[in-house]
Amino acid sequence: MGTFGRRRTDDGTDPLARDRRLIRAIRAGSEDAADELVRAYLPRSYRAALLIVGDRHLAEDVVQDAFERALKALDRYDDSRPFAPWLHRIVANKALDAVRRRDEPFEFVDEQHGDRDPYAIADASRELVEAVRLLPEDRRVVVVLRLLFGYTPDEVAEMLDVRVGTIHSRLSRGLDQLRDQLGVSREA
């Protein structure tokens, strides 16, 4: 397993044992366990949401919705399987829903809304978010799941219920486009 394929967690602990313990505690009503689960998964979930929707405020909504949905659906989660892909699929789907539901800017009055910054993030990240936003929606999700979370194409295919060949194709084209946008060569 290579660099991207390794299981990465936000806090560096063994995710499988930790998640199983936390989920059992949450099901028993532990608020502290829910707190710990959020701390463990929030940063990367937010980054994924931001990269997919391209709007900080919308990404915050997405990640809040995703955690709420996940907690409420824990009874349908099979805890013999890893928790992370299950949560990340919810985040990705919530983000895609948000992208699809988003309308063109509403006819608000400019003086009240003209200064709204859709990213409101550091300049270094803004360029990256904008570059990812320019990818077609289907490539964007695949690139994020692969690069940010480190899922293999096989795993991404299972998460999105898409053929693995299609995932390879979307990933290859998405990465090419992203390298061009960011001026990054293969060798970097």
Next chain:
Amino acid sequence: MRPDDDGALRIAERMDEIPVPDGLEDRVRADARATVRAGAAGTRTRRGRRRRIAILATAALLAGAAGSAAGYYLATRGDDVNAVPAGPEARAAISESAILARLPWLSQTGGSPTLARTAAAPSLQYPPGTTYRVALDRLLRSVVARGELPHGTAVRPALPAGVVWAPGAAGSGPRLDLRAPFGYLVQNGRIQTPTTSIDGSLPPAQASAAAQAIARLRVDGGPLPRGIRVDAPPLAACQVLLPGEHNIPCRVALPPSD
């Protein structure tokens, strides 16, 4: 799997450097704690929902016992999946409808969304002469009873952004915006859910029966009972498109939290 290449690795590292906004973790943690505290996490979801229904039934009985006083607030807001009292079959039909499934006034899980963050929806054209109140009444009754748009109406293109009701010229049926048929708050754009009242002219016993019937709708399904009135919110001038006129967009501000 082998890393794609060094360039991709560099991009991955940049992705991981995106800062998380201040306060977001605190908000999500607070939500998570509240979800667990409310007993809505995991297997406790259904029990929580039943509790809400029981509370609704109690409120309905109290409203009924209060006699014919109008103004009983019916629709749930914010924290419930469905913002209308539709039964299981109607909810299933709604979820399968290409139009209804996406409408933000029917399902508000995270508070009321704003117009700015929801997709435009088609409008619904009614027969000539239909008033706004009647249009809302027919819409809500049809959705609650069958999970469908009302019979005798036609789906038309979206109205100009921000317009809720377009009365139409003579001989032309009025059109209702399906994104926010029950209006939105002009000050922040938040889309409103339907509300109903018990008809003030009903005797106490009938009012009580109507309230109890409403409380059972989410479980048993069925039509909105007679004696329940669908409220028509007052619309600002900018939310109405008069025949032959250009709509002046409402001066909608985003809420402070945005």
